Amino acid sequence: MTTERRDVLHSWCVQADWDAPTIVGGEGAYFIDSAGRRYLDMSSLAECMNLGHQHPRIVRAIRDQAEKLCFVTAAWGAEPRAALARRLLELSGFAGGRVFFSLGGADANEHAVKFARQARGLPQGRVVARDRSYHGASYATMALSGDTRTQTQVDAASFGVVRVPPPYAYRCPFGTEHAADCAEAAVQAVAAAIDGEANEAVVAVLMEPNAGTNGIVAPANFWPRLREETRTRSVYLIADEVMSGFGRCGEWFAWQRYGEAGRPDLMTLAKGLTGAHMPLGAVVLSAEVAGRLEHEMLYTGLTYCGHPLACAAGIAALAAYEEGGLIERSKRLGAALYERLLELKTRHAVIGDVRGGDGLFAVIELVRDRATRAVHAPWPMTSLPLRTLVARALEAGVSLAVRGNLILLAPPLVIAERDLTDAVDLLDRLLAESDWS
Numbered sequence: 165m166t167t168e169r170r171d172v173l174h175s176w177c178v179q180a181d182w183d184a185p186t187i188v189g190g191e192g193a194y195f196i197d198s199a200g201r202r203y204l205d206m207s208s209l210a211e212c213m214n215l216g217h218q219h220p221r222i223v224r225a226i227r228d229q230a231e232k233l234c235f236v237t238a239a240w241g242a243e244p245r246a247a248l249a250r251r252l253l254e255l256s257g258f259a260g261g262r263v264f265f266s267l268g269g270a271d272a273n274e275h276a277v278k279f280a281r282q283a284r285g286l287p288q289g290r291v292v293a294r295d296r297s298y299h300g301a302s303y304a305t306m307a308l309s310g311d312t313r314t315q316t317q318v319d320a321a322s323f324g325v326v327r328v329p330p331p332y333a334y335r336c337p338f339g340t341e342h343a344a345d346c347a348e349a350a351v352q353a354v355a356a357a358i359d360g361e362a363n364e365a366v367v368a369v370l371m372e373p374n375a376g377t378n379g380i381v382a383p384a385n386f387w388p389r390l391r392e393e394t395r396t397r398s399v400y401l402i403a404d405e406v407m408s409g410f411g412r413c414g415e416w417f418a419w420q421r422y423g424e425a426g427r428p429d430l431m432t433l434a435k436g437l438t439g440a441h442m443p444l445g446a447v448v449l450s451a452e453v454a455g456r457l458e459h460e461m462l463y464t465g466l467t468y469c470g471h472p473l474a475c476a477a478g479i480a481a482l483a484a485y486e487e488g489g490l491i492e493r494s495k496r497l498g499a500a501l502y503e504r505l506l507e508l509k510t511r512h513a514v515i516g517d518v519r520g521g522d523g524l525f526a527v528i529e530l531v532r533d534r535a536t537r538a539v540h541a542p543w544p545m546t547s548l549p550l551r552t553l554v555a556r557a558l559e560a561g562v563s564l565a566v567r568g569n570l571i572l573l574a575p576p577l578v579i580a581e582r583d584l585t586d587a588v589d590l591l592d593r594l595l596a597e598s599d600w601s
């Protein structure tokens with residue numbers, strides 16, 4: 165037994181069950197354990213290692229920065245902080261906006277809500293979010309997330325959060341038949357939630373524009389329609405791009421798929437921002453929102469806001485995406501992966517739905533019965549056959565992520581095409597060999 169198993173309180177698991185190998189290194193889409201075993205990472209760990217493991221350019225940037233300046237607070241300037249903010253504003257086209265740096269996704273979302281409230285002059289204004297979403301595990305982000313695992317821990321209303329059903333077309337909560345209708349109904353639910361609150365009390369809508377770890381991929385009409393309805397009502401739209409950003413959905417930021425028609429007022433980033441080589445999150449504010457804060461006191465901060473080592477990693481990460489043409493690559497390989505999965509669906513009755521494919525992110529939803537869409541295990545539980553499939557994939561050297569009855573495929577954008585093909589071949593074989601009865 166390792167000391168880690170005994171001494172560390174691990175997240176999202178039963179402590180007594182935690183028994184994982186120790187990882188000592190990695191390269192590209194592979195990570196390596198202390199016994200020298202290599203694992204093909206088909207989920208970029210927590211959908212965060214978009215650039216693969218131990219990216220040499222990022223490692224070098226962290227080392228170089230460490231030799232110059234490890235840390236200075238936000239009360240002082242720091243070159244990498246300035247340079248990363250500039251680059252993020254350029255890539256997102258938020259000219260005249262500003263960037264606030266956090267340590268990860270949850271605190272980025274919390275701060276986006278703070279900024280929206282302050283900009284509207286309603287420090288406790290309401291925020292609309294959706295069921296079955298994930299925005300983090302701090303108290304405020306648990307309130308924002310409609311996550312069955314944590315919803316009993318927090319009273320969302322006391323955090324000013326109003327939640328609406330999601331655009332989950334395969335099991336549409338509005339009972340529609342077609343994906344576009346489900347998305348439209350979900351947008352109307354947001355509009356009704358805003359209109360139902362008295363005295364223009366809703367300041368913002370915070371949602372994932374495309375993919376999320378909840379496995380819902382919003383139909384294509386959802387985000388631009390949501391933008392329209394929020395704009396009409398002068399309610400800020402906050403895009404949680406923590407997972408969908410940095411190529412995961414085939415664009416730098418998923419909303420860019422719709423051009424200006426998808427532009428949010430604020431967006432939150434983390435994960436792929438440094439390819440997870442350093443903990444870093446960010447809130448990007450439009451010029452309009454930033455302008456409203458310009459001459460007001462900002463009563464918030466984090467000791468490590470814009471940490472130079474993390475920002476240096478971020479600058480190197482952005483350069484690595486660009487030089488490798490990785491955003492385009494993700495779009496191309498993601499489309500091919502999606503086609504492959506649709507083909508698997510024609511042969512495996514256990515596959516109920518395949519979603520994603522805008523970039524290297526796809527969800528396979530498994531069902532016991534295609535006609536009724538009955539599940540093997542109630543959400544968010546994972547059935548024994550699916551857990552067994554994951555264990556067998558790991559034995560074959562492939563690490564897969566699952567949530568409930570969903571298999572989430574989100575490999576590093578640098579994955580070799582041969583490795584991607586082999587991983588899907590393995591999945592094909594394991595789906596056929598598993599006992600789903």
Ligand SMILES: Cc1ncc(COP(=O)(O)O)c(C=O)c1O
Pocket residue numbers: 210267268269270271273298299300301372376377404405406407408434435
């Ligand atoms: C869409 C989304 N938002 C927010 C978060 C929270 O980020 P963090 O774990 O860095 O706090 C996650 C993490 O999985 C996420 O997927």
